[in-house]
Each structure stands twice: as C-alpha cells, then as structure tokens.
Amino acid sequence: MSAHDPGPQGPGRQGAVAVERVFRAEYGRLIASLVRRFGDIDVAEEAASEALVVALEKWPETGVPPNPGGWLTTTAANRAIDRIRRESKRDAKHQAALMTYDGTAHEPTGPVEDDRLRLIFTCCHPALAPEARIALTLRLLGGLTVAEVAQAFLVPETTMAQRITRAKKKIAAANVPYRVPEAADLPERLGTVLAVLFLVFNEGYLASGDGDPVRTELTREAIRLTRVLRGLLPDEPEVTGLLAMMLLIEARREARVRNGQLVPLHEQDRAGWDPALVAKGHALVRECLAINRPGRYQLLAAVNAVHTDAPTAADTDWSQVVALYDQLVRLDPSPIVALNRAVAVAELDGPSVALALVDRLPLQSYHPWHVVRADLLRRLGRSTEARDAYGAALAGTQNSAERAYLSRKRGELV
Known part of the structure; x- marks a missing residue:
C-alpha cells in the first residue's frame, strides 16, 4: 500500500x-x-x-x-x-x-470554436458507423468509462471495448483528419452530435456507476455545449428542443435525491424546482412549436414541459403526455420509447394495461424495464412478482440513490 x-x-x-x-x-x-x-x-x-x-x-x-x-x-x-x-x-x-510547445500558436477554429464541441463533430465523422461515432465520443468527450458507455448501448462491456478500439483503428487506417469541421459538414453530423450530448446528459442525470448518484459536471457540460451548438445553429429546432429538455430536467435536480434516496417525479417537492430554468425551458418549447417541425428532442422537451407545468403530480395532463409519446413512437419506434409511453399509459388507463404493453418489449437486459415492471406489479398487488422484479432492477444498477429507493420499495411489499 x-x-x-x-x-x-x-x-x-x-x-x-x-x-x-x-x-x-x-x-x-x-x-x-x-x-x-x-x-x-x-x-x-x-x-x-x-x-x-x-x-x-x-x-x-x-x-x-x-x-x-x-x-x-x-x-x-x-x-x-x-x-x-x-x-x-x-x-x-x-x-x-x-x-507549438510554448502554447502560443493557434490554429484556425472554423465555425466551431469550442474545443470539446469541435472534437465531438470531428469524432462524428461519416467514415464511422453511427454507433461507433457515439461510443467513441462518449468515451473521449463525456469522460464515461467503457462500462458506462456499454450500459448506454445495452451491450456487454467487452463488446463496447472492442467497438471503441475498432473505431480508433479505423480513424487511423482511413487517415481521418482531426481538422476543424467546415460549415457544410455540420448538418450531416448533427444527428450524431445531438445523440452524444443527450447521452452525456443522461449519464449525469442518473449515473450508472457507484460514485455520485447525480453527476452535475456532466449535466452542466452537456447543457453548456448544447447552448454553444444552438448559437452555432439557431434555426435548427432539434437543437433548441434538446436544450429545452435538458433545462426542464435540470430544473428538478435539487429535488431528485433526498436523504441518499432517489425521489421519483410524482414524489418530488416541486417548490425545490428551479423556476428560472423551468421558465427558460418552456420558452424554448414555445419556440419549437412556432417552427412546427417536430422531432425527437422537441417531443421529449414537450413531455417535460407538461410535467413541469403541473402544480402537483395529480394535475399532470397524462392524456397530453400519451399523445406526445404517440407522435414520438411514429418518429422513433424503439422499445425504449415504447417503455416510456407505457409509463404514461399506466397513469391514464391503469397499471394492468401498461403491464401488458411492457411485457411485450424485448428489454430484459435494460434495467429500467425491470424498474417499471416492479412498480406496475406492486400497484396491481402482485407482491411476489414485484419483489422479484425489484431484485432484477437492483441487480442492474450501481447508483447508490436508486438502489436505496428500490430497496425501500421492495421492503414495503407485504
């Protein structure tokens, strides 16, 4: 030692x-x-x-x-x-x-002046497969471990390590230049860049590791970079939508953990939400509505706007939330979107309807799937099955605050 x-x-x-x-x-x-x-x-x-x-x-x-x-x-x-x-x-x-050892030399920055944002655009080169671009960028720029990146993609850590290694080798073999992206390069790479920023924010919002349950340095940096990106591309509504979503979620940060336990949205003290961030997020959502070119991040922002507009959890307009998820499913028919929609359906049509939807989804390796099932089974009074589902959810997360919450809920079962 x-x-x-x-x-x-x-x-x-x-x-x-x-x-x-x-x-x-x-x-x-x-x-x-x-x-x-x-x-x-x-x-x-x-x-x-x-x-x-x-x-x-x-x-x-x-x-x-x-x-x-x-x-x-x-x-x-x-x-x-x-x-x-x-x-x-x-x-x-x-x-x-x-x-340039003395640090006095400066290269042209092109349209993207922020070092980190420039490297995100550089790593999101079309020579790499989309998943490889995102994985490599999360590792390099988000500072995420290979295990954290693997969890974001729902693949084993060894698979992700190999994917990242192959991406770096392809960059070297193809002689992909680490140059400043030209203005014409930005639209082609924008979708991947937004996905990276979204995943960095998600890791900060609910960390997958066993350190701090909420990594504010990641959420703040994702917000900062998205603001820079919005200044660069002010007419792109998906950039505005992503920023709006981040601000509305970040507004709830202080209320999300109490006494070492994660606090779900319906239990949060809304007086602890940041009203300035809520107001700014709502204003950005209204900008998106005026443009009327809906996209994935704009719809996610609108969902969060509905949540933050309700004075209490009981006042949430769940029919509007489900309608927004219906639009999102048409744009992004992924099982994860369907899982989030089912959570809203449970509030509108009941837990039995939602559980039928959840059980059809191929997400057994995705720990939030087990969290949702556990809650629905608990609400249906199926305690034995709920206990098993909570156990599966606990096995899938190292986040201390989430583990404390799940353990408490499992302990409350009769």
Missing part, C-alpha cells in the same frame, strides 16, 4: 477520491485540448492517464491546485512531448506539436 493511500477510510484515500473526481470533471476538456494539439487519440489518452498518475501522487500531499484543469493540461502535454521525443520516428503532425 502506498504512502498516500493508507486505507479505504484514510486521508490518502479521501485525497485520491478528490483527484479522481476532478479528473472525471476535466477529462473531456483535457482530451479535446490534447487531440487538437497532437492529432492522435492514443497519444491524448495515454498522456491524460499519465497526468492522472502524477496527480494521484502529488495532490493528496500538496492539495488540489487552484486551476486543476490547467495543471492537468500542462502535465499531460509535457508527458506527450516527452513521449514524442523518445520516438525514433516522428511524423509531421508530431513535429508540428513540438513546434
């Missing part, structure tokens, strides 16, 4: 946890900066990992520096430079990186 890590409960371990938290928050920005400079994903990832090792050695003793992101970027860049200098053969892009 190292000197700075005396044990799970010791101050060294607490310092290491603080370092890891900062690193996760800064990871996407760090990778974006390194890829822009060195033009190589592997160099960027290895340099970032080496910077983390140095931080784990130093910060528990010296404390987190005032500008941890800047410290990590400088350290990682130095490690990358050292690696390049050790190589016997250096290509032109590495030579160029060495020439």
